[in-house]
Amino acid sequence: MAIPWLSLLLALPLVGSLLVLWLPEGRLRLIRCFALGVMLLELLLAAGMMGQYDPGRAGVNEPEAFQFVERTRLFTLPLGAFGRFAVDYYVGIDGLSLTLLLLTVLIGLIGVLSSWTIERAPRAYFSLYLLLIGAIVGVFVALDLFLFYVFWELMLLPMYFLIGFWGGERREYAAVKFFLYTLAGSIFLLLVLIGLYLGTALDPGAPPPDRVRVLDLLWLMRPEAYVPGSLLDPSSPGLIGGHNARLIAFAVLFLGFAIKLPVVPLHTWLPDAHVEAPTPISVILAGVLLKLGGYGIVRLGYGLFPEGGLVFGTWIALLGMIGVVYGAFVAAAQEDLKKLIAYSSVSHMGYVLLGLASLTQEGVAGALFQMFNHGLIAAMLFLLVGVLYDRVHDRLIPHFQGLSAIMPLYGGVALFAFLASLGLPGLAGFVSEALIFLGAFSAEAVHPGHVLVPRWMVLVSTAGLVLAAVYYLWAVVERMFHGPLRLQRQEWQAALVDLSWRERIMFLPLMVLILGLGLYPQAYLELVRSSTNHFLEWVLTSGKAWWPGGIASGLGN
C-alpha cells in the first residue's frame, strides 16, 4: 500500500495543534518539546516523501503526472438551479509546489526553535502555530480549488491571533490591518471561484444524469471543462463591461495574490505586521506566507488563465521593477531594523514578478528559486532581529554601535545573511537573481515581436543590487556592528551575550542551505526543471491559442 504522504504531512500539525491543548499549561518545556517533536516528525515525513519523489514527472496540468495524489469526494451539495456542487479532498504535488512545501516544513521547524522565548499562554500559542503550518501545507498540496480556498482562509485566523495576541505594542492595529488586507485578497479569490463554478465544471467522471460540478484545478485547465459560450470559456470568452471576462478574471486573481506577495502599492500591511509580530511569526510570514502569493499567481493565475500572462506581462514586470527599486529605497531610509528587513523583502519579492513575467525558462525557474531562497534568507534575517530583541527589547539601528565587539559570532552570522540577501555570488540568492535577470533580459529575443519585459525595466531593476549593498553595509553593518561599542543604555552590555547553542542550531541549517545552493544550485534546479519547462510550454501554447487577439500577434516560441 502506498503511504499517503501528503495526508500525513497535513494531518500531523493539525492533530498536534489539538493535542497540545491537552498538555498541562504550566509545563512550558514539555509544551515546547512537544511542538518541536511534531515539527521534527513532519520534517522526517517530508524527507521520506522526497525519497520517493520523481523529478522527471512534470505535473502542472497533467493529472496523471502529479505525485502522491489522493482523491476522495468529501460532499456533494445540491444548489438548486446552479446544479450540484461537489468538493473533493484532492491533493497532489508537482515541481511547482514541492520545494515550497519543503520550505514550509523547514521554516516551520526553525520557527519552533525560535519560539523558545515565548512564555505567554504557550499552549494556545503552539496550538495556533501548528494550525498555521497545517493550513499552509494544505494550500500547497490542494488541487481542488474549494479545498485550496478553505486552507487559504484557515491560515488567516491563526495568523491574526498570533500577531494580535503575542505581538508588540501596536499589535492589534497590525493584526486587523493584516486581517483586512488578506481578507480583501480572499474576496478576489472567491469571486473568481464563483465565476468558475457558474460557467463551467462538469465532472468528467460522472454519468450524465448524475452530473455535478467540481472545482478541480487540473480539469479547469482544459478547454472542454467549460460550458461552451459560458463566461470563462476559453474558445469564446464572455464580456464583462465590454472586456474579455477571462482577462478580468486573471487580473482579479492577480490582485488578490499580489496583496500577499506583496506588490507595491499593496504592501503597507507587511511592514506593520512584521514590526508587531513576534519573531517566529515574522519568520513564517516572510519565509513562507509571502510565497503563497507567488504560488497563487503561478498556479492559479497563469495556470487557469495563461493568456493573462501574455497580455499583462509588461505590467507585471513593471510592478516587479517598482517593487524592487521602491522597496530598496524605502529600506535604506528605515531606522527600525525589522522594518528595514521587511522592506527588503518587498524588494526581493519584486524579482519574482520580473522573472515570471519574462516567460523564459531561466526567468520562471529563477522566480521559483528566488521564492525558495528568499524564504531561507528572510527567515535568517528576521531570526537575527529576534536575537537582538530578545536580549534588550529594542531594535532601533541608532541605538546600537560596535556590536561585533561583544557579539562576534552574531556579527559574523549577520554579515553572512546580509551578503546572501544582497546577492553575493556563491550564495543562493545570487543564482536566482542572476537567472531572473538573464531570463528577463533575453525575453525580447525569446518572444520576437512581443515585448513582455522591456530591457530598460531589467536595467532599472538591477540597480536593486547596488541599493541592497548600500542599505545593508551602510545602514546596518557599519552603523550597528562596526565602530567602537556604544549602546543606548549601559546595562545592555551585560544582556548582549553572543549566540546561544539553541540559536546556533537555528541558524546552521539555513546557512548550510544558502551556501550549498549557492555553490550547487543544480540540486534545486534539477528538482523543478521538468515542471517549470512544462509550465512554460503550457502557458505559451494555450496562452497563444486563447489569446484574445488570436495567434496573429506573432508570438514566437
Place this chain on the structure above:
Amino acid sequence: MMPQWTPYLVGLPLLGFLLSGLLGLLWPRYRRWEIGIGVLAVSVVALAFLLALGLFVGLPQEELPLRVVLYQWIASGDFAAPIAFRLDTLSLWMTLIVTGVGALIHLYSIGYMRGDAGYWRYFAYLNLFIAAMLLLVLADNLLLLFLGWEGVGLCSYLLIGHWYADREKAFAARKAFVVNRIGDFAFLIGLLWLFREVGSLDLGVVLDRAGAIESTALGAIGMLLFLGATGKSAQIPLYVWLPDAMAGPTPVSALIHAATMVTAGVYLLARLSPLYVLSPGVLGLIALIGALTALLAATMALVQTDIKKVLAYSTISQLGLMFLGAGVGAFSAAIFHVFTHAFSKALLFLGAGSVIHALEGEQDIRRMGGLSRHMPLTYCTFLLGALALAGLPPLAGFFSKDMMLTAALGSGHEVLWFLGLVSSLLTTLYMGRLLVLVFHGAPRAPAVSRAHEAPAVMRLPLVGLAVGAVAAGWIGWPDLLGHGAWNWIGRWLSDSTADLEHGLSLGLEALSIALSVTVAVGGLWMAFRLWGRAGLEADHMLQRRLGGLYALWQSGYRVEAIYERLFVRPLLQGSAAPLRWSERYIAGGLIGLASRSAFFIGSGIRRLQTGLLSLYALVMLIGALGLLAWFLWRSL
C-alpha cells in the same frame, strides 16, 4: 604535469581558508597558535604557486588553451555555467603572479600581524582573497569569473575593515565595497547583454562569436564591462575607493595593489581583447580614460603626506598606464606591466609596512626622514622598488612601461603617448620625493632614532620581491633589440591576447625609448635635488609656486565632494522625505478607507478578544479536524 590539477590552484587556498576559519571559529585555543595559523596560510599559497609553476613548465605552450570542467554550476533553459577552468598563457601567467607575490605577502604578514587579536581571521580572509582572485583569473565562464570578481570585492571589504572597531576603517571598507558594486552592476548588465547576443557566457564561445555581434551592441557590452573594470582597477570615474582602502593592514594593501583585486580590470580587458579590438571607439575611450587617470593620479600622488597614500595614488596612476596600453591594443604589454608592477608595488608597500612597524604606527612622511641608517635593508630594497617603478633602466618597470608607450606612439595616439610620458615624469618626481623624505636627510621625529629592522620573516619577502623588481623586465626586451626575438613575454602572452600590430619605425621607437630614459633619469635627478636639498621646504616652495593648482591636487580635484553632492546626498538623504510621504499617503492612502474601518472593527474585536483565545483556537480546530475526519471516514 596534468592539467587535471588545475582546480587545486583554487582549491588549496580555499582549503586554507576553510581550515583557518573553522578551526578558529570552533576552537578558541587555536586562535592563539600564531605559528600554526601562519604556516598553514603561507604553505597553501606556496603550494599553489609550485603547482602553477609545475603547470607552466610541464604544459607545452602549443597544447594551450586547455579546459578543465569540475561540475555543472547553474543550468536552466538555454543558460549553462559550469565550474570550469581555462588554462592558457594569460591565465597561467596571472596565476603565477597572484600566487608568487601573494605567497611572499602571506609570509610577511606572519611577522606584521603578530599579536593581533584577529590573527586567524586575518589569515583565513587572506587565503580566501587568493582563492577568489585565482577563480577570477582561471574561470572559463564569465558568470564564474563574476563569482571571483565579487569574491575579491568581499575579501577586500573584510580585510580593509579588519580593525572594524575603528569607524574610519569600517567606513573605508564599506566605501570600497559599494563603489565596486557600482562597477559590478555595470559588469552584470554587460554579461546579461552578452548572453542575449551570444547565447552563452563560456569564454570560448564568447570569443569565437564576438565577430557576429552587431556593432552597437558590441560597443555597449564593451563599455559596460569596461565600466566594471574601472571599479575594480580604480580608474576614473570609480577610483575613489582605493586611496581610502589603505586603512587596512599594510600587507593587505600590498595584496590589493599588487597581486589581486586592482589587476582584475586589466586582466578582464586582456581576457576579452578579441572582443575589444572589434570596437575601436571603445578602445579609444579606454586609452583616453587610462591616460587621464595616469596623469591626474600622479599629480595627486605628488602632494600626499601619508606614505601609503602616495603609494595608493601611484597605483592608480600605474593602472592608468596599463589601461592606456590596453586601449592602444597592446594588451600583452599591459599584462607585462601588471607583472613588473606587482613586484615593485608589493615591495614598496611591504617596505612602507616595515617603516610603519618600526615607527610604531607613524604614517606621516613629514615625521620621518633619515631612516636609511637605521633600516639599511629596508632602504636598499625600497630604493630598488622605487627606481623600478620610476622606470629607470634596466630595472623591471622600464621595459613594460616602454612597451606600452611605444605602442601608444605607434598606434597614432601621439597626445596620449605624451600624457603617458608626462605621467612617467611625475612618477619619478613623487617616487624620488618619497624616497628622500622617508629615508634621507635628518630625522624629523624622535621615533626615528629608535627604529630598527623588522624580523627575518618580514625581511625575506623584501629581498625576494627586490630581485623581481630588478630582473622581472628582462623577459621582454624592446623590439629595437633583437627584433622581438628577446621579447619572450610578448610571444607567450599574445597567444591569448589579440594585440593590435603597430608599425613603429625603429627610429621612432629609439626616440621614444630615449625620451623615456631621459625622463626617468632627469626626473629622478630633479627630485633628489629638490627634496634632497630642501626637504619638506621643497613641498612648501611648490605650494607657493603652484598656488591654486597645488590645492586642487591636495583636494583630489574635489571629486569626492562632487560625488557626495551629486549622488550620495540626493540618493540617500534626498529620497528619505519623499519616500516617507509616499509610504504614508500614496501607498497608505490608497486603502485609507479600509484602514479607517480597520480601526473601527479593531476596537470592536478588542472587546471580544482577550481571554477567549483558546476558545477560538478550539473552534477553528474542530472545524478543520471535522473536515479531516470526514475524509478519513469516507476513505475507509
